[in-house]
Amino acid sequence: MGGTRESVAAISRDALLERHALLLGAGVPTVVIAGELEAAEVIRTVESSPLAQLRASAPAAPTAADASSAGGAGTAAAPRLLLLDRPGSVQSELRIGKVGRSRLDPLFYAALIHSEVLGGLFGSRLNRVLREEKGYTYGAAAGFEFRRGRGPFTARTAVESSVTAPALVEARAQIASMTPQPPSDDELNAARQYLRGTFPLRFGSASPVAGAVAGLVAVGLEPSELDRFQSAIDSVSGAEVARVAAALDAETERIVVVGDAATVAAPLRDVGFAVEVRGDASGA
Numbered sequence: 001m002g003g004t005r006e007s008v009a010a011i012s013r014d015a016l017l018e019r020h021a022l023l024l025g026a027g028v029p030t031v032v033i034a035g036e037l038e039a040a041e042v043i044r045t046v047e048s049s050p051l052a053q054l055r056a057s058a059p060a061a062p063t064a065a066d067a068s069s070a071g072g073a074g075t076a077a078a079p080r081l082l083l084l085d086r087p088g089s090v091q092s093e094l095r096i097g098k099v100g101r102s103r104l105d106p107l108f109y110a111a112l113i114h115s116e117v118l119g120g121l122f123g124s125r126l127n128r129v130l131r132e133e134k135g136y137t138y139g140a141a142a143g144f145e146f147r148r149g150r151g152p153f154t155a156r157t158a159v160e161s162s163v164t165a166p167a168l169v170e171a172r173a174q175i176a177s178m179t180p181q182p183p184s185d186d187e188l189n190a191a192r193q194y195l196r197g198t199f200p201l202r203f204g205s206a207s208p209v210a211g212a213v214a215g216l217v218a219v220g221l222e223p224s225e226l227d228r229f230q231s232a233i234d235s236v237s238g239a240e241v242a243r244v245a246a247a248l249d250a251e252t253e254r255i256v257v258v259g260d261a262a263t264v265a266a267p268l269r270d271v272g273f274a275v276e277v278r279g280d281a282s283g284a
Contacts, residue, residue, distance in 0.1 A: 024054060029051055029054050030214070030217045031046050031051060032210045032213050032214040032217065033046075033210065034206040034209040034213070079172075079253055079255060079272070079273055079274065080254075080255065080274045081168075081255040081257060081268060081273040081275050081276065082254075082255065082256045082257070082276050082278065083256075083257045083258075083259070083261055083264070083265055083268065083275050083276065083277045083278070084256065084257070084258045084259075084278055084279065085259075085261035085277055085278065085279060085280055086259055086260060086261075086280070087261070087262065087280060088260060089161065089258075089259050089260045090161055091159065091160060091161060092158065092159055092160075092161050092167075092257050092258065092259030092260075092264055093156075093158050093258040093259065094156065094158070094159065094164070094167065094168055094171065094255075094256075094257055095154060095155070095156050095255070095256040095257075096154070096155040096168075096171060096172065096175065096253060096254070096255050097152055097153065097154050097253070097254040097255075097256070098152070098248055098251040098252065098253055099150050099152065099251050099252075100144040100145065100146075100150055100151050100248070100251075101144055101146065101150055101151070101153075101244070101247075102151070103146035103147060103148065103151075104148065104219060104220065105150075107240055107243060107244050109232045109233055109235075109236050109240075110236045110237075110240035110241050110243065111144050111146075111244050112144075112191075112233065112236075113183070113188065113191045113192065113195070113233070113236045113240075113241050114178065114183075114241050114244045114245060115142065115144055116190075116191035116194060116195065117178070117183045117187045117188070117190075117191050118142050118143075118155075118175065118178055119140060119142025119143055119155060120142075120143055120191070120194075121190060121191065121194055124142075125174045125177060126140040126141065126142055126155065126157070126171060126175075127139060127140050127141070129170060129174055130157060130159075130167060130170060130171060130174075134163075134166075134167070134170060136157075136159045136160070136163045136166070136167040136170070137157045137159045137167065138158075139157065140156070140157035141155070141156055141157070142154065142155035142175065146219075147219070148218070148219045153248060153251075155171055155175055157171065161259055161260055161263045161264055162263070164259055164263075164264040164267065164268065165264065165267035165268050165270065165273075166271075168255070168257070168271075168273075169271055172253075175248075176249065178241070178244075178245035178248075179242065179245045179246050182238050182239075182241060182242040183238055185238075188238055188241070192233055192236070195233045196230045196233055196234070199229055199230060199233075212226060255273070265277055
């Protein structure tokens with residue numbers, strides 16, 4: 001996401017100015033201000049500033065059309081795996097990615113519950129199995145990144161090189177477990193309680209309040225969406241979480257491992273992965 005040495009080096013001043021102009025013209029700006037302020041004075045200040053002169057010169061990016069989660073081509077029988085060689089590394093970084101869901105998706109709240117049950121809570125399936133039961137890692141996590149369009153779903157962990165293959169097999173198994181084994185009542189309640197309980201803690205100062213509202217505005221939702229968060233979390237059913245899991249199962253999987261290829265490539269192939277080894281990532 002940060003580009004390559006070559007692509008970053010090729011960025012010119014003209015390219016930056018062009019991008020800046022495109023962003024400024026991509027929609028009428030919304031100013032979000034939070035704090036103990038005199039509203040009328042703030043509005044006058046904004047209206048007399050250069051911000052008030054900005055007008056859209058380019059169409060805004062599409063929103064709802066990108067929000068559907070119809071499922072992709074499905075996971076291949078022999079999953080492809082990109083192995084970035086880091087010679088001598090004693091650990092492997094594992095990433096499993098799929099196309100996820102939009103913030104505008106009707107199952108957004110169910111996806112939040114799904115993330116906590118699978119890889120958010122300390123007692124989540126990934127962390128419980130990979131850390132507590134197998135002893136493969138100090139921690140494993142997974143979840144969705146929500147955007148206007150469909151953002152990524154990522155599962156991630158770091159393990160000792162010698163257990164790279166079994167840890168990856170087990171991580172994939174836990175992700176897949178969410179469909180045949182929907183969340184139990186205990187799992188659902190734990191996820192609901194965590195999300196409800198931590199929600200107020202996010203707004204202890206003006207800055208996160210402004211950030212949360214700005215994020216809603218950016219995806220086309222009203223600030224009042226925050227008022228329904230806790231009730232929406234409470235209303236999520238196990239069936240809705242199962243729908244999220246089933247749609248995720250249908251998405252094509254991308255797997256990346258960064259580690260010592262001399263140690264981990266053969267075991268990964270032995271358990272059925274189609275491994276593509278690239279370069280020396282020791283300087284990455």
